[in-house]
Amino acid sequence: MVVPVLPESAPFSPAQRAWLNGFFAGAFGVAPNGATQPALAAAPAPVAEEDFPWHDPALPMEDRLKLADGKALDRRLMASMAQLDCGACGYVCKTYSEALASGQEKDLTKCSPGGKDTAKKLKELLAANKELAVAVNGHPANSNGAAKSNDVHAKFDRHNPAPAPLIQCRRLTNEASEKDVRFVNINLKGSGLDYEVGDALGVFPENCPDLVESILKELNARGDELVTAPDGRQVLSYDALTREYSITKMNDAITSLLADYATDSAEASDLRALVDNDQAGVLEWWDLLDVLMQFPTARPPIAELIAALAPLQSRLYSISSSLKAHPGEVHLTVGVVRYTKNNRLRKGVASSFLTERIRPRQKLRVFVQTSHGFRVPANPDTPMIMVGPGTGIAPFRAFLEERHATGARGKNWLFFGDQRQEYDFLYRDELQRLVSAGVLSRLDTAFSRDQEEKIYVQHRLMENSREIWAWLQEGAHFYVCGDARRMALDVDRALNVIVAAQGNMCPEDAKEYVKNLSKAKRYQRDVY
Numbered sequence: 001m002v003v004p005v006l007p008e009s010a011p012f013s014p015a016q017r018a019w020l021n022g023f024f025a026g027a028f029g030v031a032p033n034g035a036t037q038p039a040l041a042a043a044p045a046p047v048a049e050e051d052f053p054w055h056d057p058a059l060p061m062e063d064r065l066k067l068a069d070g071k072a073l074d075r076r077l078m079a080s081m082a083q084l085d086c087g088a089c090g091y092v093c094k095t096y097s098e099a100l101a102s103g104q105e106k107d108l109t110k111c112s113p114g115g116k117d118t119a120k121k122l123k124e125l126l127a128a129n130k131e132l133a134v135a136v137n138g139h140p141a142n143s144n145g146a147a148k149s150n151d152v153h154a155k156f157d158r159h160n161p162a163p164a165p166l167i168q169c170r171r172l173t174n175e176a177s178e179k180d181v182r183f184v185n186i187n188l189k190g191s192g193l194d195y196e197v198g199d200a201l202g203v204f205p206e207n208c209p210d211l212v213e214s215i216l217k218e219l220n221a222r223g224d225e226l227v228t229a230p231d232g233r234q235v236l237s238y239d240a241l242t243r244e245y246s247i248t249k250m251n252d253a254i255t256s257l258l259a260d261y262a263t264d265s266a267e268a269s270d271l272r273a274l275v276d277n278d279q280a281g282v283l284e285w286w287d288l289l290d291v292l293m294q295f296p297t298a299r300p301p302i303a304e305l306i307a308a309l310a311p312l313q314s315r316l317y318s319i320s321s322s323l324k325a326h327p328g329e330v331h332l333t334v335g336v337v338r339y340t341k342n343n344r345l346r347k348g349v350a351s352s353f354l355t356e357r358i359r360p361r362q363k364l365r366v367f368v369q370t371s372h373g374f375r376v377p378a379n380p381d382t383p384m385i386m387v388g389p390g391t392g393i394a395p396f397r398a399f400l401e402e403r404h405a406t407g408a409r410g411k412n413w414l415f416f417g418d419q420r421q422e423y424d425f426l427y428r429d430e431l432q433r434l435v436s437a438g439v440l441s442r443l444d445t446a447f448s449r450d451q452e453e454k455i456y457v458q459h460r461l462m463e464n465s466r467e468i469w470a471w472l473q474e475g476a477h478f479y480v481c482g483d484a485r486r487m488a489l490d491v492d493r494a495l496n497v498i499v500a501a502q503g504n505m506c507p508e509d510a511k512e513y514v515k516n517l518s519k520a521k522r523y524q525r526d527v528y
Contacts, residue, residue: 162365176423177423180336325405381410384477
């Protein structure tokens with residue numbers, strides 16, 4: 001038997017040649033002394049890292065799905081998501097899609113940046129996959145079961161939140177503003193919780209008690225009925241509706257249950273139609289009280305109704321503070337959600353809980369959601385460009401506090417925007433002090449309603465194209481925080497235009513340049 005031996009001229013080091021020659025000898029069943037030995041199995045080829053070409057938040061969903069066409073179900077589900085890896089759902093896009101595909105996760109509405117479009121597409125893909133499995137196998141595809149987690153949780157985490165008292169909640173916007181944005185300060189002393197700038201704080205809210213009371217009234221319930229919580233505990237129905245289950249979002253399970261119990265055939269038919277094909281997106285905007293009022297004959301037993309609701313999820317807020325500047329504290333920048341629909345005032349679950357119902361020294365349940373790479377540069381001399389309109393300023397207040405506290409010498413440039421300078425300039429005094437101290441090298445603002453023509457942060461970026469390109473050439477990191485579906489996309493387009501124009505590149509090369517910035521962790525986004 002002839003065993004291949006690498007020649008001395010082969011482009012390998014002596015150690016590499018010796019290893020490869022030994023491998024060949026083993027593979028061909030020859031021992032070092034020339035004797036024949038049982039052939040060894042060839043070393044497995046290295047597994048290539050999987051490519052996810054659709055994992056780009058700037059791509060429309062239609063384009064992402066085309067890139068995932070022909071892939072496994074979990075990859076097509078992943079392509080339907082917002083591609084932000086924001087962690088708001090408790091996963092990243094890849095792991096959320098895998099959990100849905102395996103049957104471990106049932107909730108299709110957890111991708112908040114993707115909103116109803118993502119939830120609708122997830123439902124469509126899962127339904128099509130189930131139909132295909134029935135057609136091929138005669139029965140639905142079996143799930144692999146819930147994957148066992150190897151995560152070792154800290155003392156306090158998403159599954160075991162820490163009780164932390166509120167220190168302060170104060171208004172940041174002027175009373176005349178159309179927006180209500182609050183500064184929220186929470187005490188972490190004694191909790192054992194730690195965080196880095198760029199992380200998010202998870203908050204477990206409680207539902208509005210007025211809404212809970214109205215639901216109980218519609219159900220002709222007292223609130224003291226024993227029902228089952230998501231973790232199996234027996235709790236009072238009032239407590240379940242207040243702290244355990246979501247009552248502001250509907251799902252197929254609750255709608256199907258109501259259809260089964262509706263004594264009016266027209267109501268039952270309409271409810272089933274919503275389950276099968278909610279073209280108008282009605283359930284996206286209705287809460288439980290809306291559905292109960294719309295379908296008065298659909299009244300299942302309260303224990304069954306509550307069991308069909310989705311568990312109340314935590315909300316994530318970008319942390320607005322540095323522990324180095326504020327030991328034992330965590331700060332949030334919270335936009336309060338209020339609007340009127342169907343002659344009823346609606347309130348954001350978490351924002352109203354934090355700003356209206358919790359009082360100083362009362363405790364709320366919190367945990368730290370570690371960032372997936374949204375960090376200040378490791379090198380303190382690296383310049384930073386930060387784009388954070390509205391509440392998107394939250395992490396950049398923390399970034400600037402961190403750099404100030406550590407004495408970092410890198411230049412810092414912030415683009416901030418909102419509606420009106422007089423009413424909506426969040427943290428104005430703090431930012432101006434940072435400018436005076438030399439920590440904030442440049443501050444450019446865009447207040448859209450202070451002039452006839454609306455001006456946004458992306459316009460300020462374009463106006464400063466040459467300087468932004470110069471900073472990028474110096475190695476600057478570029479950060480964006482805020483609305484995923486409008487602002488972040490507009491800023492991404494502006495960045496591509498700036499790179500193409502200032503770098504004398506064609507659009508394709510500019511796109512590749514920006515993509516490489518992301519790969520190098522120099523273009524980072526915290527969007528929602």
